[in-house]
Amino acid sequence: MSLMKWMVRRLWVVGALSVACVCVCHADDMSPRRLLEVADIASPTVSPDVRRVAFRVERASVARHTYDAEWYVQGLDEPWPRRVGDGGVPLRDSAGGSLSPKLVWSPDGRWIYYLALIDGTIDVWRAAADGSGAQALTHDAADVRDFNLGEGGKVLRYSVGATRDDVRAAEQGEYDDGIRIDASVPIGQGLFRSGFVGGRLATQRFSTVWFDHLPLLADRPDRWAQIDLTTGARRALADAEVPAVSSPLNDTAGVDGDAWKSVADAQGERVAWLTHIGDAAGQQVRPDVLLSALPHAQASRAVRCVSALCTGKAITAMQWRPAHDEVLFTVTDPYMGMAQSIFRWNVSRGDVHVVAATDGLANGGRDTASNCGVSAATLVCVTAQADRPPRLERIDVGSGERRVLFDPNAALAMDMLKAPPVRLLRWQDKSGQRFAGWFFSARRGGDAPAPLFITYYSCAGFLRGGVGDEWPLVSLAQAGISALCIDRRPGFTMDAVARYGEGLTAVESAIDLLARQGEIDRARVGMGGLSFGGEVTMWTLAHSHLLAAASVANPVLSPLYDLMGSMKGDAFAKGLRSLWGLGSPSDTPARWKALSPVFQLDRIDAPILFQHSEQEYLYALDYEIPLIRAHRADLYVFPNEPHQKFQPKHKLAAYERNLDWFRFWLQGYEDPDPAKAAQYARWRQMKARAHADKGEHVNAPVVIGASAS
Structure with a gap:
């Protein structure tokens, strides 16, 4: 590499890291905004010549209320990547989650192809791997749904729906x-x-x-078209020319269990399967995972992986190792903070070897089920830990040697080392049920036990704010409130009372443990959650006196939810019966009284902050309005948001309000920012009402320093 090129790339990475440090005033400032603007890496894909990797970097921008997504290519032996194309606005599922982008290398390694939403249209784009330029190829009147390359990379086939x-x-x-x-x-x-x-x-x-x-019109069938990449000529494809979608799940070659995942090798001759086995015993799916595969192209029946390294393990992903008789599989351990290990199984000999064992995620992004980029000798993985933001690593498949390729969050990672410490907490309840979670120990000025915030559901990778990213865990710890993210136990218990009871016992036993150790003050515990985490938070409020304050980001079961959902007909009714054991409120009144907060308002004795998405908040008004009118809850609704909020300013507002909320109720602290005066006036009124109901005196708020956020 020439000196000039080295200097340019050095300047590029310095610029990238500078962006990562936007709004950093102090090296130890773990503000919600810093957590929100973390760079995420997705879809690492190794080139055909196995010398380079392409990947996308996505980052929120609060200032511009949008996300930046960019594609990069990096040599596996080079120190810095090069930007090759604009990734556009990240595509999302209907719940608000960012979708893993599809990337295809050209067979000659000169180009990468990907979908991008730019200027209001979703097209297939082609970027030169050397960074010399990128262009949209499809220019269709409809948004592209899918694409592939054919005839050795000479043609592009793509599908669209309604214009x-x-x-x-x-x-x-x-x-x-x-x-x-x-x-x-x-x-x-x-x-x-x-x-x-x-x-x-x-x-x-x-x-x-x-x-x-x-x-609307999503049910229009796919229309396929083809572009000749040499001449630019395009034509519609007849039905007979449409690429076939193969499903190896249709024939499991005598494999036991319920087919779950399958993957074919590069030649399409061998298939590996993951199936659920064992006795479901009240669970939604069978508890164990079986890994099987066809050992060679002529095999008619699959062989099992019987090593201790692959039996009784939570296998979450797999892929074939190119040019080898090996399946690479990932185990995600729910009792070790969702830490991932990667193994290789030789389907001919049966032996299994460890490739890499990590303390966090090692895959293709934030999704625990995504795969690393792979070649015969190398894995390229996005790695992240509870206290370390995502970075790109190269892992040698044979030796397990690891080397960092690209770290766009290096400055934040360095500052996390100065933040309050994080450790894996493992414990059991009185009945012997095991639990695990990541504990952020509060920064304390003395020996007094700290308040505690708990969120429950899933705690994989870099922990910004629990599922949904709404509770800034490290910011809370920095402000003097310890934070604990608890992973739910494996499986899905079909009985709702037992399911919620598992969450409650996890919370209760964790509080007991930390209080006995002198870490936390059990009289000052808060809790928050989204989705199942929100359900367990509401259950904990109604079935215990553990919490001094709570924050819930989604509706839970209520007659109004049932009334609105009943318009969906039998499918909705079947889901209520299956997942909660509920008929209509008139058909199963006792069950509704056992499960819905509408019938348990007198049991709830802690204030609740509701921060809902506009698409969902109406479902909860039959229990939230009574709480608001009684000065026991505060409700905020974010326009145009789905189940999981994703718009940057909305996410930052939710982060900061949650920080303010728990500092107010658990520490008696008020931010002196004049813009927040009305907020604190409402909360003081709530506190006065609560103390009046108990016949207690209300102490004046503590106002110290500037805003922690």
Whole structure:
């Protein structure tokens, strides 16, 4: 590499790290904004010549209220990557989660192909791997749904649905004529262009999967087209030319259990399967995972992995090792803080060897089930730990040697070393049930036990704020409130009372342990959660006196939820019966009284902060309005947000308000920022009402220093 090129790349990485440090005033400032603007890495994919890797970096920008996504290519022996293309606005699922981007290398390694939402259209883009330029190829009237390369990389095939003009016309037609309410209409959110789809506000409908959303005309069948990459000529594909979608799950070659995942080798001749086995015993799926594979192309029956390293393990991902008789598989240990280990299983000999064991995630992004980039000799993985933000690592498949390739969060990682310490906490309840979670020990000025905040559900990778990223754990610890993220136990217990009871006993036994150790003050414990974490928080409020304050980001079961959801018909009723044992409130009144907070308001004695998405908040008003009117809750709703909020300013507001909320209730602290005066006036009124109900005196608030956020 020439000196000039080295200097340019050095300047590039310094610039990248400078972006990572936006708004950093002090080296030890772990503000919610820093946690929000972490760079995430996704879809590392090794080139055909196995000398380079392509990947995408995504980062929130609060200032511009958007996300930046960019594609990079890096040589496996080079110190810095080069930017090769704009990734556009990250595509999301209907719950708000960022989708893993699809990337395809050209066979000659000159190009990478990917989908990107840029200027309001989703196209297939091609970027030169040397960074010399990128361009959209499809320019279709409809957004591209999928794509692949054919004929040795000479043609691009892609699929589309309804055109953008047709979708907008359908939306406007409904607006003009009135929207007929039927089972497909998502009651509980705005009916016209109220949710983000393809980067714009669009009208939505329910899919066939619970409360999943789709845009209008999403049921239009795929139309496939082909572009000759040499001449630029394009044509529509006939049905017979449409790429076939193979599903190795259809034939499991006599493998035991319930088929779950399958993957074929590069030649399409051998298949590996993951199946669920064992006695379900009240669980939604069988408890154990079996790894099986066809050992060679002529084999008619699969062989099992019987080593102790692959039996009784939580295997979450697998892929074939190129040019080898080996399957690489990942174990994600729920009792070790969701730490991942990667193994290689020789399907011919049966032996299993450890490739890498980590204290956090090692895969293709934030999803525990995603794969690393792979070649015959090398894995390229996104690694992250509870107290270390994502970075890209190269792992030698044979020796397990690891080397950092790219670390866009290096400055934050260095500052995390100065933040309050984090450790894996493992414990048992009185009945012997095992639990684990990551504990952020509070920064304390003396020997007095600290307050504690708990979130419950899943604690994988770099912990910004629990599931949904709404509770800034390290910011709380820095402000003097210890924070604990608890992983739910493996499996899904079908009986809802038992399911919620597992969460409650996890919380209660953790508080007992930390209080006995003198770490925390059991009289000052708060809790928050999203989705199942929100359900367990509400259950803990109603079935214990453990909490001094709570924060919940989603609705839970209520008659109003049932009434609105019942428009979906039999599918909704079947789900309620299966997951909660519920019929209608009139058919199963005792069960509703046991499960819904509507019938348990007198049991709730801690203040609650509700921060809901606009698409969901109406489901909860039958229990939240009584709490608000009684000055026992505060409710905020974020416009146009789905189940998981994703708009940067909204996420920052939720982060900062949660920090303010728990500092107020657990520390008696008020931020002196004049813009927050009305907030604290409401909360003081809530506190006065609570103390008056108990016949207690209210102490004056503590106002010290500047805002911790």
